Amino acid sequence: MRVGVLTGGGDCPGLNAVMRAVVRKGVQEYDYRFTGFRDGWRGPLEGDAVQLDIPAVRGTLPRGGTILGSSRTNPFSVENGVRLIEENLAKFEVDALIAIGGEDTLGVAARLTEEHGLRCVGVPKTIDNDLCATDYTFGFDTAVHVATEAIDRLHTTAESHMRVLVVEVMGRHAGWIALHSGLAGGANCILIPEQPFDVERVCDYVESRFKASYAPIVVVAEGAVPRDGTMVLKDDSLDSFGHVRLSGVGEWLAKEIEQRTGKEARTTVLGHTQRGGTPSAFDRWLATRFGLHAIEAVHDQAWGSMVALRGTEVVRVPLAEATDGIKTVPPELYQEVSVFFG
Structure with missing residues (x-):
């Protein structure tokens, strides 16, 4: 199997750690091959891709940003965007796609899976920690x-x-x-x-x-x-x-x-x-675990799912659930800390 990987939205500490874990486990345990798409959804739209293998991700654990680049490209705002993605995935013989991103990037992955039958798995990424369905996001x-x-x-x-x-x-x-x-x-x-x-x-x-x-x-x-x-x-x-x-x-x-x-x-x-610079120890740990579980989801053909942290366990949730609104600060928590105001 050949698996595509992309990172969309704002850059975030831990993105490279996710890809490192995906590739290491995918190659060593499942003998998968990997194609990295540059600059988020622009990559599969325009056919801009690079081979991802173990040497390509070696040494990237403490590195901030993303070696694949990122963008806020929305393929649904591009004429024939879905068709172009399908053609380029076929061109590069990509069987499944791991999308690493926030609400917008994962929202695209959810629609492509539900409406067009693409095989997508999501990994949540946002420094704002505002994605539903996961307790924490790396970054x-x-x-x-x-x-x-x-x-x-x-x-x-x-x-x-x-x-x-x-x-x-x-x-x-x-x-x-x-x-x-x-x-x-x-x-x-x-x-x-x-x-x-x-x-x-x-x-x-x-x-x-x-x-x-x-x-x-x-x-x-x-x-x-x-x-x-x-x-x-x-x-x-x-x-x-x-x-x-x-x-x-x-x-x-x-x-x-x-x-x-x-x-x-x-x-x-x-x-x-x-959002710049080297990720913290916790973000390296969380991003690595997300990557390991994401490639397991691909292996299990759990299309349309996203990995998420619940307590100390990494679980799978539907992409649609993860992108259905944002997680905000509850009033009672804000009230709790307001004792220190003034």
């Missing part, structure tokens, strides 16, 4: 570590100058990174997309912190929205899946705080540093 732990370290470092400069520092982290519709890193880093206020925030309340937290002779750190997810306000956008452009580009809420909030409190406020946007 999230690394992003939280990066954000927490940044917050730790920013505390000292904030206190040295007695200024407000607003830290903007990733999180389009789910605030998991903000919540975890903000709590671990001792932030004085955490703002997430699930809970519209009151700017005046944030300013109260800031003033309270200054009264205690400490400089406040405010952590805000890029998708957080002020109450009675709108989401702050980088621009009006959309990607091929119809998503807007977010950025700017941190800068907007810092200006509001400065104007309302008279305290100097600065913004740090962590941006792509959260």
